[in-house]
Amino acid sequence: MTGKASRCESAGVREQSELPTRHLVVMRHGKAEPGGETDHARALAQRGWNDAVEAGRWLADRGLVVDGALVSSARRTTSTWLAIADGGSFDVEPTASEALYGAGPETALDLVRETPDDVDALVVVGHNPTIAYLAQLLDDGSGDEEAGKQMAIGFPTGALAVFEVTGAWSGLDLASARLVAFHVGRG
Secondary structure (H helix, E strand, C coil), X not given: CHHHHHHHHHHHHHHHHCCCEEEEXXXXXXXXXXXXXXXXXXXXXXXXXXXXXXXXXXXXXXXXXXXXXXXXXXXXXXXXHHHHHHHHCCCCCCEEEHHHXXXXXXXXXXXXXXXXXXXXXXXXXXXXXXXXXXHHHHECCCCCHHHHHHHHHCCCCCEEEEXXXXXXXXXXXXXXXXXXXXXXXXX
């Protein structure tokens, strides 16, 4: 009986360690122009573009190879993604989401769960307060303490939180991601 229990426990440990580690970047769009025809049509300000380019470089400098992007359909978020991709040299066609534009954190989490499992590093670009709440809800508290403190202070335009996620995207849940970095682009 002891031998069987040991084999089962060993298999459980092996299965746990074989789960893929992915990266999830949760980002608030860059600084936008104060007005537009509609909120959805507000343009990204030059500072917002510069900050997002710098954020893309920052991600690339840390070895992150982005292969998926989920972006709110608003003009300022799609422009933020273009700038991130430019700065990081990421060649990824984003998924523009009308649902993400007006989503609350739970809906945003549901959208992330729909990510195909062949994506190893996903960037989500959205709006506050949803993005800040989503990042707080995902954080399991075991990650980088300084990044956690910075994230708790606020989530300004151009801010991003980088999480490690173990397992399938569909299994992502509250308090199931490890915060490894927090960055506010100021290009």
